[in-house]
Amino acid sequence: xxxxxxxxxxxxxxxxxxxxxxxxxxxxxxxxxxxxxxxxxxxxxxxxxxxxxxxxxxxxxxxxxxxxxxxxxxxxxxxxxxxxxxxxxxxxxxxxxx
Numbered sequence: 374x375x376x377x378x379x380x381x382x383x384x385x386x387x388x389x390x391x392x393x394x395x396x397x398x399x400x401x402x403x404x405x406x407x408x409x410x411x412x413x414x415x416x417x418x419x420x421x422x423x424x425x426x427x428x429x430x431x432x433x434x435x436x437x438x439x440x441x442x443x444x445x446x447x448x449x450x451x452x453x454x455x456x457x458x459x460x461x462x463x464x465x466x467x468x469x470x471x
Contacts, residue, residue, distance in 0.1 A: 376432035380407075383439035390446040399449070399460075403442045410438045 384404055391400030418431040449455065 376436050379436045380411075380439040383407075383436075383443035386443040387446040390443075390450040394450045400446065403446055407439055407442055411435050414438070 384407065387403050388397070388400040391397050391403075414431050414434050418427050421427050449459070
């Protein structure tokens, strides 16, 4: 339950930073990325739990991913040029995949 609250708090921070910066779409994209990351963590935990005891590692990994994305959104709010560079890189990467 604690990890859920921490992840939810990080998502709230992402939305607050994006709303203050006037770009809420960025928060939605980061939240979608977080959902995919948590899904990948859950699948990896499911597979690894057959072989070793994973314990609390998936919860910690999910909170770390959420915290990194929250810090990135705060830094993007404080340094918008860096955020533009990241957006260009993601756009190029997505066009290559399509």
